[in-house]
Amino acid sequence: MPRRHGPILERYGVWLVAALFACITGLGVWSPLHRLDLLAYDAIEPVFRGPALTPASVIVAIDDDTLDALGQWPWSRAVHAEMIDRLDAAGVAAIGVSILFSEPGPDDTRLAASIAASGRVVLPVAPRAGSGGEGVIELLATAKLGEGAAAYGHVDVELDADGLSRRTFAQAGSGSPHWDALALATLKQASRASDGGAAQRVGADTWIRPVTSRTSWMRRGEILLPYPDGRGAPAYLSYFDVPSRPELLRQLQGKTVFIGATASGIDAALATPAGAQGGRMAAVEFHARAFEALRSGLVYRSADPVWTVVLSLAFLVLPATLFGRVPATLAFAGLLVAPPLGSGLALNTLQLWIPPMTALVGLILGSILWFALHLVRTRGSLNLALNDADATLRSIADAVITLDASARITLTNPVAEQLSGLSRSGARGQSIDALVRNHTEQAGWAIEAVLACLKTRRTIRVPDPIRWTTPDGEAHMLRLTATPVGGTGDGAVLALTDVTDTLAMTARLQHEATHDPLTGLPNRALLLDRLHQALANAERRGSLLALLFVDLDRFKRINDSLGHSAGDHVLRVAAERLQSSVRAGDTVARWGGDEFIILLDNITDTHAVVAVADKLLGLLERDLRTESGTDLVLSCSVGISIGPKDSKDAATLLSMADKAMYRGKIEGGHRYAFYSPEMNTWSRERLSLEAALHHALANREFELFYQPQIDIATSRLVGLESLIRWRRPDGGLVRPDAFIPAAEESGLICSIGDWAIGEALQQGARWRAEGLPPVPLSVNVSARQCSDMRIVDTIRHGLADTGLEPGLLKVEVTESTAMHSAERAAELLHSIDALGVGLSVDDFGTGYSSLSLLKRFPISELKIDRSFVGDVGREGDDAAIVRGTIALAHGLGMSVVAEGVETQAQLRFLAGQGCDAAQGYLFSQPLPAAEVREWLKAPPPHVPRSIHLISGTLH
Numbered sequence: 018m019p020r021r022h023g024p025i026l027e028r029y030g031v032w033l034v035a036a037l038f039a040c041i042t043g044l045g046v047w048s049p050l051h052r053l054d055l056l057a058y059d060a061i062e063p064v065f066r067g068p069a070l071t072p073a074s075v076i077v078a079i080d081d082d083t084l085d086a087l088g089q090w091p092w093s094r095a096v097h098a099e100m101i102d103r104l105d106a107a108g109v110a111a112i113g114v115s116i117l118f119s120e121p122g123p124d125d126t127r128l129a130a131s132i133a134a135s136g137r138v139v140l141p142v143a144p145r146a147g148s149g150g151e152g153v154i155e156l157l158a159t160a161k162l163g164e165g166a167a168a169y170g171h172v173d174v175e176l177d178a179d180g181l182s183r184r185t186f187a188q189a190g191s192g193s194p195h196w197d198a199l200a201l202a203t204l205k206q207a208s209r210a211s212d213g214g215a216a217q218r219v220g221a222d223t224w225i226r227p228v229t230s231r232t233s234w235m236r237r238g239e240i241l242l243p244y245p246d247g248r249g250a251p252a253y254l255s256y257f258d259v260p261s262r263p264e265l266l267r268q269l270q271g272k273t274v275f276i277g278a279t280a281s282g283i284d285a286a287l288a289t290p291a292g293a294q295g296g297r298m299a300a301v302e303f304h305a306r307a308f309e310a311l312r313s314g315l316v317y318r319s320a321d322p323v324w325t326v327v328l329s330l331a332f333l334v335l336p337a338t339l340f341g342r343v344p345a346t347l348a349f350a351g352l353l354v355a356p357p358l359g360s361g362l363a364l365n366t367l368q369l370w371i372p373p374m375t376a377l378v379g380l381i382l383g384s385i386l387w388f389a390l391h392l393v394r395t396r397g398s399l400n401l402a403l404n405d406a407d408a409t410l411r412s413i414a415d416a417v418i419t420l421d422a423s424a425r426i427t428l429t430n431p432v433a434e435q436l437s438g439l440s441r442s443g444a445r446g447q448s449i450d451a452l453v454r455n456h457t458e459q460a461g462w463a464i465e466a467v468l469a470c471l472k473t474r475r476t477i478r479v480p481d482p483i484r485w486t487t488p489d490g491e492a493h494m495l496r497l498t499a500t501p502v503g504g505t506g507d508g509a510v511l512a513l514t515d516v517t518d519t520l521a522m523t524a525r526l527q528h529e530a531t532h533d534p535l536t537g538l539p540n541r542a543l544l545l546d547r548l549h550q551a552l553a554n555a556e557r558r559g560s561l562l563a564l565l566f567v568d569l570d571r572f573k574r575i576n577d578s579l580g581h582s583a584g585d586h587v588l589r590v591a592a593e594r595l596q597s598s599v600r601a602g603d604t605v606a607r608w609g610g611d612e613f614i615i616l617l618d619n620i621t622d623t624h625a626v627v628a629v630a631d632k633l634l635g636l637l638e639r640d641l642r643t644e645s646g647t648d649l650v651l652s653c654s655v656g657i658s659i660g661p662k663d664s665k666d667a668a669t670l671l672s673m674a675d676k677a678m679y680r681g682k683i684e685g686g687h688r689y690a691f692y693s694p695e696m697n698t699w700s701r702e703r704l705s706l707e708a709a710l711h712h713a714l715a716n717r718e719f720e721l722f723y724q725p726q727i728d729i730a731t732s733r734l735v736g737l738e739s740l741i742r743w744r745r746p747d748g749g750l751v752r753p754d755a756f757i758p759a760a761e762e763s764g765l766i767c768s769i770g771d772w773a774i775g776e777a778l779q780q781g782a783r784w785r786a787e788g789l790p791p792v793p794l795s796v797n798v799s800a801r802q803c804s805d806m807r808i809v810d811t812i813r814h815g816l817a818d819t820g821l822e823p824g825l826l827k828v829e830v831t832e833s834t835a836m837h838s839a840e841r842a843a844e845l846l847h848s849i850d851a852l853g854v855g856l857s858v859d860d861f862g863t864g865y866s867s868l869s870l871l872k873r874f875p876i877s878e879l880k881i882d883r884s885f886v887g888d889v890g891r892e893g894d895d896a897a898i899v900r901g902t903i904a905l906a907h908g909l910g911m912s913v914v915a916e917g918v919e920t921q922a923q924l925r926f927l928a929g930q931g932c933d934a935a936q937g938y939l940f941s942q943p944l945p946a947a948e949v950r951e952w953l954k955a956p957p958p959h960v961p962r963s964i965h966l967i968s969g970t971l972h
């Protein structure tokens with residue numbers, strides 16, 4: 018804990034102040050200060066003095082010239098008598114004489130007569146030490162002379178501490194202050210004269226005392242005189258000049274004349290402040306100046322020393338009130354000026370002299386005391402602040418390193434110690450350069466920042482975090498800020514903020530924001546970003562990019578039938594396979610649901626794109642086993658657009674790839690398609706077609722046509738295949754090829770298929786109800802209808818509702834539907850078979866049937882696709898396929914129906930191969946239900962004829 022000085026000082030501060038008080042009081046009586054006060058008086062008084070009157074006194078000086086002219090001193094008192102007579106005759110107001118006529122002289126009678134005749138002469142009284150050192154006696158003129166004097170005035174002048182005379186006293190005297198000062202007495206006399214009052218004789222004055230006294234000298238009424246400069250100073254006349262020059266005498270009318278010696282050797286010269294500069298002042302001048310000062314009211318008195326001390330003590334506390342509120346230098350200067358200024362103002366207004374030095378010293382001491390207190394307090398606060406700063410440094414999570422102006426370490430906090438492996442003392446004095454280089458390869462950034470901060474005195478923040486390795490080998494990412502401290506060149510603080518977790522979190526958040534959580538692939542946002550970049554790059558480089566829109570075929574079915582977790586598994590596997598089909602720099606993104614987008618950047622031609630498309634089709638096709646053990650075969654449709662060839666706009670490119678994918682899907686899926694401009698219209702048509710199909714289903718615009726199937730051997734009707742037609746409100750008839758793919762893609766095929774099954778069953782029931790012979794009805798079902806077992810319920814309910822025998826219904830599934838997902842197909846076919854409904858494989862030969870599967874399915878009939886039947890007459894591959902199919906079907910115990918039989922030759926060939934039944938335009942086009950009625954009664958004549966014809970040929 019640091020030492021707390023503040024309370025200690027506060028505890029003893031009272032004593033300190035008391036000591037200062039005592040000191041000030043002592044100073045109040047300390048003579049060196051008095052001398053300074055006197056000097057201050059001499060300097061201040063002339064500045065603050067009020068205006069003086071025009072001098073009314075003249076000094077008639079017994080100077081050296083007079084002595085030369087009138088002979089050696091002392092003279093006969095008749096000379097003085099004559100002077101007084103002349104002055105009196107000139108009409109002077111008063112005559113102050115500073116010559117002591119204390120010894121009787123031969124011409125005293127003459128002089129006494131003149132003094133008495135004048136009645137305006139003021140004679141001096143001087144204090145003299147009594148004989149034997151007892152008391153002070155008054156030295157007056159001889160009684161004879163004094164009798165006629167107008168008044169006596171004492172010439173007692175105070176000698177200040179510096180040995181100079183500045184003051185006299187209004188009254189003084191031995192035993193009591195009963196004599197006016199010579200100047201005052203003369204002034205009174207002059208005033209009386211101007212008032213026209215009769216001169217008062219000394220002898221008649223009651224306060225005239227005996228010549229001697231043995232009591233001590235008493236004074237009253239201090240008269241502090243102005244500094245003796247030129248202002249208001251009386252004029253000088255030489256004693257010997259006055260009688261001889263009548264013009265001078267005339268000028269003296271109404272004036273007050275002071276007669277005294279100024280000649281060297283006989284003058285009673287006084288040392289005055291002015292005298293100290295230019296010589297001593299004759300006593301007569303001192304009294305004449307006192308006279309003028311009294312007359313102008315420019316005399317002062319000294320303040321009571323007690324008040325001076327009190328005032329000084331007040332100055333002692335002034336600093337405490339002033340410092341801290343105004344700038345210290347201003348306050349100090351103001352306080353220094355205050356005492357002399359106060360003294361000057363007191364002189365000017367109160368005519369009171371307050372010595373400023375004690376106050377000044379008090380003030381200086383007070384200031385020192387205040388500064389000492391302030392210093393101690395500041396030190397205490399600094400210590401506290403240091404403690405706080407240290408605690409803060411220790412508690413903050415940032416590493417803090419303080420540096421001096423030469424980038425050497427002065428302080429480190431615990432986090433910095435941890436990061437550097439150096440203790441505070443170990444680090445102190447080290448160069449930051451050396452420390453940083455030991456822990457990071459990006460030391461250059463840190464050092465540059467520090468040097469720039471020291472040089473420019475600005476905070477420098479390194480924009481990228483630096484990688485820092487601690488002595489334990491831990492890696493941290495630190496953000497570095499260098500902040501200057503103090504004034505120019507004082508150093509800097511280096512703060513290292515650990516942003517490892519923040520960066521990891523940011524990276525994680527960024528990854529989450531830009532990646533699909535299920536597959537870990539880039540999401541839409543990231544793909545779009547990369548696509549924009551790739552487009553910009555491609556334009557700049559003149560290269561190409563390909564966008565592959567991948568949509569998994571039948572994914573909804575997988576999801577619906579196997580559950581979402583299987584669906585998720587499939588998506589993850591698909592994502593991995595797609596990823597492995599491209600280069601490292603390409604982007605595979607999940608667009609949503611079962612849609613993926615592959616961005617192949619920087620390609621030169623479309624061959625590479627085809628290669629990738631082929632590769633991914635092949636990879637996806639590989640066996641896949643779900644977590645629940647179900648085997649699946651995936652396939653996908655891929656739409657491809659090429660940028661910037663197809664478009665420079667990302668959104669347009671995406672839409673193009675989507676359309677191309679859609680086209681591929683419509684065309685059966687498991688293929689890729691490049692975008693071509695006509696897809697635009699096609700897609701729009703497709704959308705409006707889907708909408709119209711919805712409408713058609715709701716408005717019952719569909720109807721079933723029936724195409725007869727003829728037994729080749731007997732020419733009998735052995736079956737009717739129901740074929741859907743869409744009768745538009747305008748009467749036009751639309752064939753299934755024009756709308757079944759759209760219905761399948763939109764999912765509407767399930768509803769349409771349900772309707773077709775129900776309608777066929779109802780029609781069969783109606784014919785039965787009409788008593789027509791029972792003929793099996795075939796119904797086409799699409800792959801999508803077989804994706805779940807719902808169709809089994811539809812058939813079951815249809816049979817139950819119509820009461821038709823199950824054996825009169827035959828379900829036609831395409832070869833690819835049956836073979837694609839063997840397990841599920843087997844389950845479905847067995848369920849349908851279990852209802853007693855027949856099963857037929859449509860379009861046989863167009864797919865890749867597995868014989869073993871075929872054997873396991875409960876199929877009763879194979880239908881040879883009409884594409885094979887068309888060419889059988891030419892004995893080519895098709896004839897071989899037809900021949901083989903018939904043999905295979907018969908081998909498996911199935912009957913065979915040939916589709917698309919149009920000619921006798923085809924019929925003949927089929928008959929020759931033992932084909933069971935035939936269906937085609939040779940016998941009939943698909944017919945509306947109403948027209949089938951005749952067929953049900955008996956096949957029309959052209960049918961048996963056709964059979965007969967070929968029978969005849971065969972036989």
Ligand SMILES: Nc1nc2c(ncn2[C@@H]2O[C@@H]3COP(=O)(O)O[C@H]4[C@@H](O)[C@H](n5cnc6c(=O)[nH]c(N)nc65)O[C@@H]4COP(=O)(O)O[C@H]3[C@H]2O)c(=O)[nH]1
Nearest residue numbers: 740741752753754773797798799917918919936937938943
């Ligand atoms: N060129 C030629 N064609 C002949 C001849 N004999 C019959 N055809 C046509 O061949 C198709 C036979 O039907 P499909 O192979 O099952 O092929 C059907 C079937 O796959 C599908 N389809 C028809 N009705 C439905 C239905 O209700 N549901 C489902 N899912 N598909 C249906 O639409 C396909 C086309 O049906 P359609 O246009 O009616 O075309 C019928 C029929 O009119 C002939 O001698 N020459």
